[in-house]
Amino acid sequence: xxxxxxxxxxxxxxxxxxxxxxxxxxxxxxxxxxxxxxxxxxxxxxxxxxxxxxxxxxxxxxxxxxxxxxxxxxxxxxxxxxxxxxxxxxxxxxxxxxxxxxxxxxxxxxxxxxxxxxxxxxxxxxxxxxxxxxxxxxxxxxxxxxxxxxxxxxxxxxxxxxxxxxxxxxxxxxxxxxxxxxxxxxxxxxxxxxxxxxxxxxxxxxxxxxxxxxxxxxxxxxxxxxxxxxxxxxxxxxxxxxxxxxxxxxxxxxxxxxxxxxxxxxxxxxxxxxxxxxxxxxxxxxxxxxxxxxxxxxxxxxxxxxxxxxxxxxxxxxxxxxxxxxxxxxxxxxxxxxxxxxxxxxxxxxxxxxxxxxxxxxxxxxxxxxxxxxxxx
Numbered sequence: 521x522x523x524x525x526x527x528x529x530x531x532x533x534x535x536x537x538x539x540x541x542x543x544x545x546x547x548x549x550x551x552x553x554x555x556x557x558x559x560x561x562x563x564x565x566x567x568x569x570x571x572x573x574x575x576x577x578x579x580x581x582x583x584x585x586x587x588x589x590x591x592x593x594x595x596x597x598x599x600x601x602x603x604x605x606x607x608x609x610x611x612x613x614x615x616x617x618x619x620x621x622x623x624x625x626x627x628x629x630x631x632x633x634x635x636x637x638x639x640x641x642x643x644x645x646x647x648x649x650x651x652x653x654x655x656x657x658x659x660x661x662x663x664x665x666x667x668x669x670x671x672x673x674x675x676x677x678x679x680x681x682x683x684x685x686x687x688x689x690x691x692x693x694x695x696x697x698x699x700x701x702x703x704x705x706x707x708x709x710x711x712x713x714x715x716x717x718x719x720x721x722x723x724x725x726x727x728x729x730x731x732x733x734x735x736x737x738x739x740x741x742x743x744x745x746x747x748x749x750x751x752x753x754x755x756x757x758x759x760x761x762x763x764x765x766x767x768x769x770x771x772x773x774x775x776x777x778x779x780x781x782x783x784x785x786x787x788x789x790x791x792x793x794x795x796x797x798x799x800x801x802x803x804x805x806x807x808x809x810x811x812x813x814x815x816x817x818x819x820x821x822x823x824x825x826x827x828x829x830x831x832x833x834x835x836x837x838x839x840x841x842x843x844x845x846x847x848x849x850x851x852x853x854x855x856x857x858x859x860x861x862x863x864x865x866x867x868x869x870x871x872x873x874x875x876x877x878x879x880x881x882x883x884x885x886x887x888x889x890x891x892x893x894x895x896x897x
Contacts, residue, residue, distance in 0.1 A: 637808025665695030698752025
């Protein structure tokens with residue numbers, strides 16, 4: 521897409537998404553249009569940045585993931601690929617996207633290591649590396665919050681004119697509780713949205729997920745649940761035009777990235793051409809980067825191998841028994857209590873595991889588990 525065509529498209533978009541202005545007397549003048557006056561500019565697909573209008577100019581995407589797994593690496597890897605007009609895990613950019621990253625997570629050494637690791641992991645040529653570096657600008661800011669951060673962001677976006685603005689992480693800049701819906705709405709809708717709309721850029725807001733209960737994330741999620749993985753008020757998911765959530769599957773190596781909102785518009789398809797709403801990723805073997813999970817890492821059902829009946833069975837000794845307390849303590853480190861009880865039930869029904877009961881004075885019997893039936897004296 522030519523620079524002139526792109527700038528014309530952005531200018532059209534600004535006119536469409538700026539309904540509030542001031543008249544000659546300084547009063548608010550609200551632009552009212554009839555239904556037939558709305559359209560999608562065919563030249564820019566309505567300001568599309570990523571996918572099939574998965575993220576457009578003036579809109580925001582929430583990227584939510586647990587702490588410490590590599591959110592910043594995922595973000596930089598996506599920014600690099602989209603700068604080169606290449607897809608990132610199947611999500612295609614509409615053109616070469618320039619990025620402005622405002623971040624407070626990483627020092628200079630961390631950023632350099634990520635950059636070099638991603639370049640090496642993606643096996644980029646010297647020419648591609650230079651092009652990506654030119655298209656991505658980074659602001660390291662750790663002091664501005666709230667209104668001051670909004671002012672800083674407005675200045676930076678006006679100066680550098682990115683296609684994509686990245687904020688990493690939200691916690692560093694909100695300046696209020698993430699549970700306060702009013703504060704979050706003011707920050708997102710009244711603070712950041714006008715900047716995106718005035719300058720025709722998209723925002724990818726990097727956020728942490730809630731701390732998993734009992735050290736394990738919710739085992740069964742419905743399709744729309746993943747939009748609400750971000751910590752705090754549901755306003756984050758309500759505000760976002762698109763949501764991508766990275767969640768742990770109980771291992772340190774394989775994760776699931778779920779398109780929790782407007783997922784079909786991201787443009788991912790399976791081998792049969794049907795829409796996909798998630799993909800599995802792992803830390804790269806070469807360099808600091810993310811890779812798609814190969815078929816060898818997946819079960820035939822297409823899900824990562826999870827601890828199950830055989831894992832629980834392996835904790836039961838070949839001879840004698842193991843107390844309920846010891847078994848539950850060992851098993852819950854690899855499997856949730858609900859699934860543990862189901863596994864024990866299955867083992868008992870198959871007569872591979874037996875419950876021993878030992879009488880105790882003044883209370884119920886002590887329970888233990890064995891591979892053999894209890895001998896009664």
